[in-house]
Amino acid sequence: MRTSIATVCLSGTLEEKLLACAKAGFDGIEIFEQDLLVSPMSPEEVKAMAQRLGLTLDLFQPFRDFEGVTESQLKANLHRAEAKFQLMNRLGMDLMLLCSNVGTATINDDQVFIEQIRQLSDLAAKYNVRIAYEALAWGKYVDTYQHSWEIVKQVDRANVGLCIDSFHILSRGDDPAEIANIPGEKIFFVQLADAPVLSMDILSWSRHYRLFPGQGGFALDQFLAELVRSGYSGIISLEIFNDVFRQSNVERTAIDGLRSLQWLQSQTAQLLKSNGEQYALELKELPGIQDATGFDFAEIRTEDPELVGGMLAQLGFSFRGQHRRKPVQLWTSGDARIIINSQRSRGVEAAVSGFGVQVLDPGASGERGNSLLATKVPRLRSFNEQELPGFVAPDSTEIFFSSPENTQNWIIEFEEATLPNTGVNDGPILCIDHINLAQPWQCFDESVLFYSSVINLKAQPGTEVPSPMGLVRSQVLSTEDSSVRLALNIVPHGLESAIERNHEYPEHVALRTEDIIGLAKDARARGMEFLQVPANYYEDLAARFDLDSQLLTTLKELHLLYDRDEAGEFLHFYTKTIGNMFLEVVERRSSYDGYGAPNAPVRLASQFESNRWSRNL
């Protein structure tokens, strides 16, 4: 389907917005009147620039507070409308959004609405303008799509149709099923907005918290399916009022928005297919989505590989070799593979720089990433090296796709360079359990959509963790079978003082074992430095859980943390932080499926204390 976006979604000037939309690949844009009004560009210039960029100008919006008014007010409204129709002619635009009256309506009578909209229709016809009538969720008298459709039906003019906006329907909890019964050709325009599940007044929710499809809690694939069923084959557009997007880089936001529409079309096509329904060919499909079956590797960038390598050795990892061509090492234990990369590492003490996931068909995942406008970072190949499609996530993490066979091939690139081969694979760590990535506040929603659309992870319910630097918002994404789990944490805006601003939020790789107590003892014997856990924590554990005193003593001695729920138990510990990263080791007993959330504040406070101490040194 043709894609469009309202200029109000984006930051910057009107000129910057047009450039960014064209660069991202949108077919057209909606002109939000305010953006034109504050622009030094003349309407003729906007028209010409859009033409040059290959963007259609799809919808002029909003025209407000028109119908249900007194005769004298109607006269003023028609005067105002005529000025806007003339402006639209200069812009070369033919579709105007008419929002149901919120402010000035005083006559609650459908016949009055119909009669007045007919007058608008007559005036619009003189200028070859069509009207798309939209029921706002907080409209004074007209606030449902059923009501706006009833009015449009009775207005019965060729140049008056509907605008359907998912937010105004789903925010009220209304059922979109009746959309399918509206003749598609009477739906003049469609706006698709997602939103987080919040219980607040709809107006504030709408004006500040809308999200691109796939970033919130609305079932937009089902919504779009109803439109397809109606026969609608026009434009799908984004009208997203979001405080963060309005402050973010305009080019990134435009790409994020178009990605959401590509993803949504593909999800909707899948849904219709799985129902055995016919669907419009206009729905753009993406290469087949596939579940990742596990982590391939985690990559740590560091200018000093000895520090990270030492820590891995303490955890029982084996050194598998230097890459035959690059300053890169491979360490493994079980299925956990850690790459230590000292390329492009000047000034980087240590940081989680990327990871790989295994899929059956890496090529298809690569194609999908391309279709979703992800920035490519393919693995550089020399003769006989394994190709892996890769992308840069919004938080700058590099993500690669490989098949189990690919994995065998790239491992060889390390082993064949190493003499003698120290490769053993029987350490106490079994696999990578999850990876925890810090997210700048501007790119959190973009990241959620990136990881769910490009890697096909599902967002789990979010949480918030108190820390000495503020609340840390945390969002887990995982595959259905939990074989790949990511935890995204939004870094607090930071404290005022300069010292505290330098405190970066560390990222980590969590490794799974089946005997954390034995492993911790061995690691301690090898000189591992654990993150210190305060004694008060263990007293609270004793108050909360009826723990065996021997176990409690062991936990305390080894700085292990503990959690328990109905499904099982969770034991874990953290290493000290090196640069901007650390490692976690976890043991999941029975079916425990969480991340020890109650312990996260303990970790954050302890890391803050350590960091403070090192600052004071």
Place this chain on the structure above:
Amino acid sequence: MRTSIATVCLSGTLEEKLLACAKAGFDGIEIFEQDLLVSPMSPEEVKAMAQRLGLTLDLFQPFRDFEGVTESQLKANLHRAEAKFQLMNRLGMDLMLLCSNVGTATINDDQVFIEQIRQLSDLAAKYNVRIAYEALAWGKYVDTYQHSWEIVKQVDRANVGLCIDSFHILSRGDDPAEIANIPGEKIFFVQLADAPVLSMDILSWSRHYRLFPGQGGFALDQFLAELVRSGYSGIISLEIFNDVFRQSNVERTAIDGLRSLQWLQSQTAQLLKSNGEQYALELKELPGIQDATGFDFAEIRTEDPELVGGMLAQLGFSFRGQHRRKPVQLWTSGDARIIINSQRSRGVEAAVSGFGVQVLDPGASGERGNSLLATKVPRLRSFNEQELPGFVAPDSTEIFFSSPENTQNWIIEFEEATLPNTGVNDGPILCIDHINLAQPWQCFDESVLFYSSVINLKAQPGTEVPSPMGLVRSQVLSTEDSSVRLALNIVPHGLESAIERNHEYPEHVALRTEDIIGLAKDARARGMEFLQVPANYYEDLAARFDLDSQLLTTLKELHLLYDRDEAGEFLHFYTKTIGNMFLEVVERRSSYDGYGAPNAPVRLASQFESNRWSRNL
């Protein structure tokens, strides 16, 4: 009354929190258990440190999910409670907060609650602990203070009383009047929180958006009056869950919090007095509050006084002289006095650095500022110079108080140094209309309380203005008679790219005239550079208002902006920006009392464009 604050209000470690509370001057603190749990300090250390700092440890909190449970759950809860009582003994604390059960209660029966709380009372008595029972607004079965009081009455134990929290009562819209009927000695603790008027679920509102008294929309003076009427004379404490405070400088937040309690006591004393009611002497009063009668001056700091002086001359200001001792100039027109200060100005192209307001008794205002913990910045005096009490606002603006007589005295310090005296006072500008100050996001609420408590301005309803950099939150504060008006604007977090981060948000001084058209023509003739207003704006004006075409032409020619409401008309223009400041000239026709809010987006976009152009040069 004794003042206290919960550690959860503040950022940093427990140690940092204690230090900041003591430094601000709180009498005591509430220990939020989580803060202790994540701290490396032992309970004995916390006790000793608090003693050294002169802080009492007033309340251990929270103890959750106790009553209304099954027998086996009760046993576990008593086990948990006993561990906490032992901990409290080590801390030397004797008061625990018991929140009404939110999660685990299954038996909705007051007699069960009473019986189980009596068991807790017996156990607490062994450790000399008292229990303050609080009804949470979202308690499962107990969610009003009337209900919690009914239970406490029937529990009928000396060591069981109430905790009253304003948020849990006012957020539900409950009437606090019945508090006055509770015997004061059965109220063991009082927590005072304000909050902005928001319509969202109470739990989210409570956990993220609470504010210190005076920063939100609750009538806390009336609330505290009910407590005084009950005979309560204990501690008043702050339990404020606020995402921003948790990320802000701990010392500033502590001062902000204590200021709110000092201010609230004084407001409450005034309220009781004005009702002719007796009130407890414990209410701390502040030196008499007085309304400012107008701006005394605005001060612009600049390393190049010629630029700013030139702009003032274009607007018809007269040069009144150099200060006899300092590199400071005075320019006046009517009652508008502008100080151009080039002290401490290296690297400052131009910025609004301070202002003075006139009051009848500057000494009393100075005393009041001191009592409110404002940071002093008294005017430096040499022989025979006028003393003015001054303070630094949270946004770094310097504020001074003077009487009309003081003003005459400090003006002389300029004129006597100037030969020949060019002092004339008949320019077209009549006075300073308002001053617009940028606020860093961390200090917005602090600023609102500062300006309302220290200068006695009243906060008007807030608004939000779209700009190319994001939404700008705007808050006007003014005296009752509008003789002093401030507009505080929160600067958006900013854009990602480095160039855009360098774009600072400019501040401005708005000057009032009675003939803006004449003034604009004269200023243009003198070479004034106006902020450019896009042609599209004037077309929209024509569509919105039935304006005389001659007037419209004049507006467009002179880059004047226009607004109209029921009360009157508003014409205004902006100068170009110098450094980080610009000037506005306004004409208010009839009783127009606003600030041309619909035009603010035009200004912001035009300034953004200008700034972009200058960046590109």
